[in-house]
Amino acid sequence: QSYEYDEGSETWPFFVLTMLFVVLVPLSISQIYRLFLDRSNATEYGDPEQEKVQKILEEVNDEFVTEDVRVFRQAYEKSARSNIWSKRNIVLIVGWALVAFLIQRIRENDAIVASATGLFDPYALLGVSPSATDRDIKSAYRKLSVKFHPDKLSKDLGGEERARIEEMYVQISKAYEALTDEITKANYLTYGHPDGPQTVSHGIALPSFLVDRVASPVVILIYAVMLSIVLPYFVTKWWSRTNSFTKKGIHVKTASHFVDRLANFKPSEIVTVDLIVNWLSNAEEFKIIFPNLTAADFEELIHDHIDRTNNSRLKDPKVRFRIVSKCHSLLHGLLDLACGVRNTEIANATLETFKCIVQAVPHTPYRQILQLPNVNKEKFLEGSVDEIYTLGKLFTYEDKEIGKILGIDDEHKLKKTLTVASHIPHLKLIKADFLVPGEPQVTPSSTPHISVKFLVRSAKQKIIPPEKFPESMLEEPQDFEFQKDPFSILESQPPMPYSYAPFFPTKRRNALCCLVALQKDGKLIQTPVVIDKLSLQNLNKDFDKRQVKDLDENFKPEEWSIGTIKIPLGQPAPAETGDAFFRVIIKSTDYFTSDLDFTMTMQVRE
Amino acid sequence: NQALTRRYNSIFKRKEVCIKEW
Amino acid sequence: EISYDTNSKKLSSVGEPTEGLEIALGQVNTLTTALISETNPNFTPQPHEDVSKLIKNLFDSGLKNAQQNKFPEALKNVSLAIEMAQRKRAPWEAFAIQLKELQFMLRHKIDILLVLGRYLEALQDLDMLMNTGLIQPEVLIRKTDALLKLGQLDQARIECERGLTLQPQNAKLKALLMECTRKLADFNG
Known part of the structure; x- marks a missing residue:
């Protein structure tokens, strides 16, 4: 009935110590992980070939990044990296100091020592x-x-x-x-004692002065403030922040705007990059960052970025950079929603818009060439006798000719341009199947996934026909581990290196977006699968198509790395036997290149 | 019928977009 | 807010209308105008005989021109027939009949356009046919052809592959696919 308070300061230090440990131990662990073990910003992949590609692209990138972008990137990276004097570190330092103080106090407290020795x-x-x-x-x-x-x-x-x-x-x-x-x-x-249960005392692990007549109103006041002001404030702030953003990371108002545009979209309208940019310019995220600007301003800023002009009335480049860098998450959000309403044209246009924004190149037929550095646009457009739209076509000419075509006189500049051109990854399809792990074929109502085998190659390299690659290079392990998790093969590929994108405000990595549509109605059937791990080592190989004329006996297919993409299917195979046709689209987010867009037959057999 | 007419009438605009894009 | 003009007998909106409202008002006005000018008090969804005759005459003369290899005239007549169908038919006439008529005439118009080398217009009409649900190998063959001629090689291949999923043994589509692949190989160096 009568509780004893902690007069001798025997127990409340332990109570406070426990509370401190509850906060400090997880915080310390997470901070250590962040500082020393987090590999997401790594430029070392443990894969020397991938690092070679990374190094080449980084060098070229650094040469062409403008001063404004460089300053912006530095500021962004500085805020992303953890500061010595960040709030987290201060909490940790103060917390551990308090712990040390408390431990010292406990050791000096005779009463505690006495009761400990009484054990x-x-x-x-x-x-x-x-x-x-x-x-x-x-x-x-x-x-x-x-x-x-x-x-x-x-x-x-x-x-x-x-x-x-x-x-x-x-x-x-x-x-x-x-x-x-x-x-x-x-x-x-x-x-804990051979005589049986000893006297046990119950008390409150708080010093009595807190509940004494003098101090108790203060304690009650503190409680009141905590419960009625501080707690509701933080909970409300956290709740509204969580509620404001969708799972994909875009604001709910932006998402509902996109859904509205998608639902009211007329099939007679042709989807263009301009349309997507117009939709983007109404994003709530932009309004939050710049409450004084209008959607028209944002649209103009994005167009300025794509066309590499400066027509907007807002001349501060930081405004444009913040808007453009936000477009990444907005476009991914829109892509997801477009797949949700099964609109293939809009999903495709979203990915094309992505490339336009990353490379700051408008969606002209010459975009593959214009993404290269140092290109003299006027000379190129008026010059070509033979229509050159693709990098592959460009590399049918000798280097000097290419310099003339692109209007580049300086040899050093031409070398840089050719380096970029030959390090943009192109995909060549080798084999695509529907696989059911453990089964030789697709049976009714089974759960197949799509397995795509392809070659990453440079536009400069000679095309290798798929037949040149033996089955042994394309087949997958059939052991139990593989059957349990057929997607584990994707993890063995290194992460994509940073892209060549000197106009994009932040450093970024390429990704491949995989879309699957039904050929019967031409509509998408599932959300996009984003691939961010791929080996680009083939880009280092010297296999210039201007020199290698024929694939002779010296050609060794084993020297080439075969890329694998596995796309899970969101629905099971049909319940009846027969053939079903699917269209698979695999597009790069960062480069104008030869993406994959092909038809696959699902043969459902008993 | 009206939807059909509207779709038919959008042909001119579509042509212009194609010309601009290509 | 909507206002009604007793002279023109038309509805219009006060202030800036939404797209949905604009379409709805347009449809109501079209219906009203057509109803007012209808002379037959016992009208039915059956198509008007005189309008049908007019359309048929125009269309037939267009076909005759085509047979005589006078394609510009053929195009003019067939286009006119389609215009008549769009403008002169009452909006309450049976949709299924109107659709079939339009699809039939469009197919002939497309063929004439292709012969005349007017590929962009043919493509628009082909897209229209596909939007009305006519997804068939014959349509996709022509679309592939038009896209190839317009230099849209990637799109041509995609349409050709789609055609082959409908009829995997279609010889014309197979030949077109080979042509797409060949042209794309050259396009990509």
């Missing part, structure tokens, strides 16, 4: 280590009992001394019994 430790009493055997315990007891036996004591000892030694003897006997006698041992293990 019954049979091993210490017998003078043996906790791992001693029964024989050691017996011999230790025998020695001590001889020393402390009341009958063996000298008659000269005073009453106090005698009492002390007798008490000692009792303790030693108890200790011996606690370790050997069954009943006493049970008592010791259950209650």
Whole structure:
């Protein structure tokens, strides 16, 4: 009924210590992970070929990045990296200092020390280590009992001394019994003392001054403020922030705007990049960052970025950079929603818009060429006798010719341009199947996935026909591990390196978006699958199509790396046997290149 | 019938978009 | 807010209308105008005989021109026939009949356009046919052809592959696919 308060400061330090540990230990672990183990910003992949490609692209990127972009990137990277004096670090430092202070206080507190030493430790009493055997315990007891036996004591000892030694003897006997006698041992293990349950006191682990008449109104006030102001404030802030954003990371108002545009979209309208940019310009995220600007302003800024002009009335490049860098998540969100309403044309246009924004190139027929650095647009457009739209076509000419076509006179500049051109990954389809792990074919109502085998190649390299690659290079392991998780093969590929994108405000990595549509109605059937791991080592190979004329006996297919993409299907195979036709689209988000767009037959057989 | 007419009438605009794109 | 003009007998909106409202008002006005000018008090969804005759005459003369290899005139007549069908038919006439008529005439118009080398217009009409649900190999063959001639090689291949999923053994589509592949190989160097 009557609770004791912690007058002697025996227990409240432990309480505060526990609270501190609850906060500090997870925080410390996560901070250590972030500082030392987080690999998401890595430029080392453990894959020397991939690092080689990375290095080449980084060098070229650095050469062509403008000063404005460089400054913006530095500021962005600085804020992303953890600062020494960030809030987290300060909390950690102060927290651990408090812990040290409390531990020191506990050690200096005699009352705590006394109650700790009051604990019954049979091993210490017998003078043996906790791992001693029964024989050691017996011999230790025998020695001590001889020393402390009341009958063996000298008659000269005073009453106090005698009492002390007798008490000692009792303790030693108890200790011996606690370790050997069954009943006493049970008592010791259950209650911590061989005599059974000791007195237990219950109290409140808080000093009494907190509840004394003087301090208690203050404590109540603190409680009131915490419960009625501080707690609701933080919970509301957290809740509205969580509620404001969809799973894909875009604002709910932006998402509902996109859904509205998608639902009211007329099939007679042709989807263009301009249309997508117009939809983007109404994003809520932009309004939050720049409340004073209108949708028309945002649209103009994005167009300025794509056309590499500066027509907007807002001349500060930071405004444009923030808007453009936000487009990444907005476009991914729109892509997801477009797949949700099954609109293939809009999904495709979203990906094309992505490329236009990343490369700052408008969606003209010449976009593959215009994404290259140093191109003299006027000379190129008026010059070509033979219509050149693709990098592949460009590389049918000798380097000097290419310089003339692109209007590049400087040899050093031409070399850089050709480096970029030959390091843009192109995909060549080798094989695509519907696979059901453990089955030789697709059976009715099974769950197949799509397995795509392709070659990553440079536009400069000679085309290798798919037949040149033996089945052994394309087949997959059939062991149990593979059947359990057929998608594990994707994890073995290294992450994509940073892209060549000197106009995009932040450093970014290429990704491949995979869309699947039904050929019967031409509509998409599932959300996009984004691939961010792919080996680009083939880009390092010297296989210039202007020099290699024929694929002779010296051609070794094993030297080439085959890329794999696995696309899970969102629905099972049809319940009846027959053929179903699917269109698979695999597009790069960052480059204008030869993407994959092909038809696959699902042969459903018993 | 009206939807059909509207779709038919959008042909001119579509042509212009194609010309601009290509 | 909507206002009604007793002279023209038409509805219009006060202020800036939404797209949906604009379409709805347009449809109501079209219906009203057609109803007012209808002379027969017992009108039915059956197509008007005189309008049908007019359309048929125009269309037939267009076909005759085509047979005589006078394609510009053929195009003019067939286009006129389609215009008549769009303008002169009452909006309450049976949709199924109107659709079939339009699809039939469009197919002939497309063929004439292709002969005349007017590929962009042929493509628009082909897209219209597909939008009305006519997804058939014959339509996709012509669409592939038009896209190839317009230099849209990637799109041509995609349409050709779609045609082949409908009829995997179609010889013309197979030949077109080979042509697409060949042209794309050259396009990509």
